[in-house]
Amino acid sequence: MTIYHYLCYALIYSFLGWCTEVAYAAIKEKRFVNRGFLNGPICPIYGVGVVLAIILCQPFTETTLLLFFVSMTVVTLSELVAGFLMDKLFHHKWWDYSNTPFNIGGYVCLPFSLIWGVVCVFILKVFQPLVERFVNFVPRTLGMILVILFLLTLVVDTTVTTVATMNLNKQLESMQRIASELHQLSDKIGINIYSAMDSTNLAEIYEKVTDDQQERIKELAAKYKDLLKGNIIRDRLLRAFPKMESRRDHEMLETLKERVRKIKTNSKKK
Structure with missing residues (x-):
């Protein structure tokens, strides 16, 4: 595989990850919520996580159980590093699994790690071959244009x-x-x-x-x-991160979050 292929996979899975987050929020809150750190319809953490899983887990695809544990570890570490870095860079904890059993600093937790392990097995053994065929089917020129637009949008966003x-x-x-x-x-x-x-x-x-x-x-x-x-x-x-916590100004952030909740409540009444 080439860098072009990996960038295509990152684009596809970033978009599908965003769709997953939006669908989950829609089911939970019964309304559309643009989830994710970025404004556009992409969640790069999904793209990066899956591409890393594709690269690192390829030797284990023949053994499902081993593939499960390795891919679970790769994706969990990706989420842990992303959560930790975003926390340190922006002084906010964007998501919190502190109330979920077997969590590490609230950044990751065992139940979701197990889910991601199952999802990765499905992706690598069933879905990824379809994605590979799709990427190879798309004309290289068109694919390059889409990848460049994706990267530019990512930088701007x-x-x-x-x-x-x-x-x-x-x-x-x-x-x-x-x-x-x-x-x-x-x-x-x-x-x-x-x-x-x-x-x-x-x-x-x-x-x-x-x-x-x-x-x-x-x-x-x-x-x-x-x-x-x-x-x-x-x-x-x-709205996208209702469990966000400020490391330095917790009370003030809660005040802003309450204001957003009131706006949402008032909009529902109209």
Whole structure:
């Protein structure tokens, strides 16, 4: 096999992985959710995981049981490394298996590893030969164009999503600073100002503070509400990863997630 073939396989399985995630979310939540870290219809972790399984497990395809354990190990390690790196790079835990038995850091767990082992056996022994024939059937020129478009889309999408994630971290940090200052003001006047940030009427609080404090509260409230405003990519990420946890600003992230849940609830009522 050539690099071209492996890139084609990565494209196909990245798309099929996205379809699997969307189908799973649709069954679970009874609605469409664009799952995955990226915005487009691809989940590269699936493409990378399956291609690694194809490369590393090929010598074991004659023995089903051995193929099962080797492929399960390869895919589990891929998910573990991906989860760990995304956690360290973005300071968020994107998925969490902590409540599932036999998990490693919440990144992977035995039940899903067993499922992926079965899936990989099916892919390598049944489905992959069909994919190989399909890739060989597609004219090489057309295939190269699709692969190039896939790589370009991957680079652009990854860049856009990474920037959005970095902005999310900045928003959480800003919300945390505002919350800290409001808590300090609350201690001085004996009223929890932060809990009233979503309120449209702060008149009762303003009556009990000095003019300077009132101006500062108004300024912080305006900044806070501005930070809560909708953002398409940010809100999609929060919907796609409902179990996401922030390593540094847990409370603020939960506030944003609750806002997204309210928007979803209100849209259902309309």
